[in-house]
Amino acid sequence: MNNIAYIDLMKQVQKEAINVIMCYPMAYIKGLIASFYTYFRPSTNWFINGGVEYSQNLERIKNLDRAFNILLCGQILPLESQPVLEKKITLLKSQDTFKYYIYMLLSTGLWLLIGIPFLVLYGLYSGIKTLLTKPANIRHGFTVLFLVINVAYVCFIGNFFEVVENNRFRFMTDSFIMVILGVFANNVLKKIKNTSLYFKPRG
Secondary structure, eight states: OOOOOHHHHHHHHHHHHHHHHHHOHHHHHHHHHHHHHHHHHHHHGGGGSSSSSHHHHHHHHHHHHHHEEEEEEOOOOOOOOOOHHHHHHHHHHHHHHHOOOOOOTSSSOOOHHHHHHHHHHHHHHHHHHHHHHHHGGGHHHHHHHHHHHHHHHHHHHHHHHHHSSHHHGGGGGHHHHHHHHHHHHHHHHHHHHHHHHHSSEEE
């Protein structure tokens, strides 16, 4: 992989990619939609079409995987293998466009679709607010912003330049999202506690 020839090849491929985007912008937009759709799917969905050995391993934990995808990712409908999925999508597109969009929505991770953008925006707000109003907590503010920048970088760079393994490399930043979720939950609990103390009747 570490061959100097790849530098020239990369420049040629980059030039051709820009030409394709300029000549066929709708094809690129369709690719972006597919990328973001894949990004917000549970990561184990990648293994459905990853080969026999992956399918066999996934089959052994299918009940645990399904429960995880429903409860923590919000994937209401399971994703089928690529041939079955393509047949179903083609059928839904030709018969009922509304059902097609509903199926696509429910087969992605709804909690991921809602939660990741919200937590990234919240982390950005929380980190900047901490730096501006609480200089003593500068390490906390910079840490939260570091997590947010990494999640956003992987999301946008990955989805704008890749369309296959998007949910797989999103998995690498899920731990960052969980940390930001912890910050959000901690701040909410603090506000609830302060509010209950404020309204507590005094004897």
